[in-house]
Amino acid sequence: MASSSGIKAELTCSVCLDLFQDPVLTRCEHTFCRRCVLQFWGQQRRNICPLCRKVCPSAQLLRNRALAGVLDSLRQREDVQLCAAHHLEKSLYCCDDQQLLCYQCRDSPRHQGHTVLGITDAKARYKEEIENTLKSLQDRKSKCEALKIKSEKYMARLQDWARQTESQIKNSFRKLHVYLNDEESSLIQQVRQEERDSSRKLQNMTEEVFQELRVLQSSIQEVERQMQDGILDLKGVKDIQARLAHTLPTPVLIMHKVPFGKFAGPTEYKVWKNLRKFVDTVPSTLSLDAESAHPNLEISADGSSVRLKTPQLSQVVCSRLSLEPCALAAQGFSRGCHYWEVSVAGEGWAVGVGSRSALERGRLALAPQAGNWPLTFHNGAFECFYPLHTLAASSKPQLIGVFLNLDSGYLSFYDARDMSHIFTVPSKSSERLHPCFVPPSSGETLSVARSERWETLALCST
Incomplete structure (x- = not known):
């Protein structure tokens, strides 16, 4: 049986001394x-055979299909094991360079002094390492597949959320559009009806004036004629004088009855007032619970504001969490959507939600793991702890809006002056959640914005 090297020699081109590429017969x-x-042929300028020197027309070059098939099979089977430099089988493994070698490569200066093993011995030696590598690859593949599935699931959730939110926005604005269009049509119809009614009254008055003009013209002509003829009919003159005593109709009286003020007032504000019935979540009216408050907090008589009696009161650290003097609202929520606004000033304040069980002698741990979800303001930046995020404030906050959606389980904070979004955090709890208030450490007052104040602020912004 012919050796592997002998077979490969038969498959070697005599010109390039490499395995045939696209073999052809002369x-x-x-x-x-x-x-x-x-x-x-290009170098010789004659089409002669490189071996026997016979003339071979280029048109008679035929592809050696049988040999090409053998070569393709050989390459598919031994391409990785074949040394490109010596065309010999790579039956050795260099441990230093981590390469497969043929015997001639092993004897070359490049690999002198290296540890070289046979393929079988190398496989046995590195079997455990290869198996560990394979296991690591399989584990990483499993993690990648799990991550891919999770990413696809999140992508589907994101798309569902986006479609639902888009539908919700469209429905909300559709209701507003319908109301505004109906209100616009109604007001326009009222104006046109008033125009028709007043026009009809003015038209009737105009016709009366025209009739009076005709009578007056006739009377003038009659009096002038009698004066020219010298014949005076005193009885006729007295009748004319009696007619002149009648009051003429005046358009001013009609125009005074047109309801200009009904349509010329603050139309946008009146419409906005009526729009409130379409608002699902209006600002809640809250009052602070004095019984829940820390002794160092002073709550106003109407329960709308709170401040520190001693601003320098130090924090208390418990379970590696800082506890802040806090007051809860008397109102608590376990379901639905709720919104309220808080007037803030200074530094070191916090607003959010918390449970009564999280209170420790009037102090509250400002962390989600303690069952509380606050937004704090320190050194000109907002901080939110789920996880810890910091956002620099473009200006000193004055009014913070807090939106609690217990049906979907999230809490959002806004700059209520323009309703720009600050943070949104998940806030699911089995307990009833109460709005919580930590007044500024500098001693300023923190106040709950009542509903009437909200209306005033909205009116001022129009």
């Missing part, structure tokens, strides 16, 4: 690479 039945024989 008229003399010698086989070469198509590129090799064409280059050779």
Whole structure:
């Protein structure tokens, strides 16, 4: 049986001394690479066989299909194991360079002094390492597949959320559009009806004036005629004088009855007042619970504001969490959507929600793991602790809006002056949640914005 090296020698082009690439047969039945024989002919300027020197017309070059098939099979089977430099089987492994070698490569200066093993010995030696590597790859593949599934799930959730939110926005604005269009049509119809009614009254008055003009013209002509003829009919003159005593209709009286003020007032504000019935979540009216408050907090008589009696009161650290003097609202929520606004000033304040069980002698831990979800303001920046996020404030906050959606389980904070979003955090709890208030550490007052104040602020912004 022919050796592997002998077989490969038979499959080697005599021009490039490499395995045939696109083998072709000449008229003399010698086989070469198509590129090799064409280059050779180009150099010789004659189409002669590189081996036997016979003339071979280029038109008679035929592809050696059988040999090409053998070569393709050989490459598919031994391409990785074949040394590109020596065309010998790579049956050795260099441990230093981590390469497969043939025998000639092993004896080259490049690998002298290296530890070289046979393929079988190398596989046995590195079997455990390869198995560990394979296991690591499989584990990483599993993690990637799990991450891919999770990402696809999140993508689906994101798309569902986006579609639902888009639908909700469209429905909300559709109701507003319908109301505004109906209100606009109604007001326009009222104006047009008033125009028709007043026009009809003015038209009737105008016709009366025209009739009076005709009578007056006739009377004038009659009196002038009698004066010219010198014949005076005193009885007729007295009748004319009596007619002149009648009051003429005046358009001013009609115009005074047109309801200009009904339509010329603050139309936008009146419409806005009526729009409130479409608002699902209006600002809640809250009052602070004095019984829940820390002794160092002073709550106003109407329960709308709170401040520190002693601003320098130090924090108390418990379970590695700082506890702040806090007051809860008397109102608590376990379901639904709720919104309230808080007037803030100074530094070191916090607003959010918390449970009564999280209170420790009037102090509250400002952390979600304690069952509380606050927004704090320190050193000109907002801080939110789920996880810790910091956002620099573009200006000193004055009015903070807090929106609690217990049905969906999230809490959002806004700059209520323009309703720009600050943070949104998840806030699911099995307990009833109460709005919580930590007044500024500098001693300023923190106040709950009542509903009437909200209306005043909205009116001022129009």
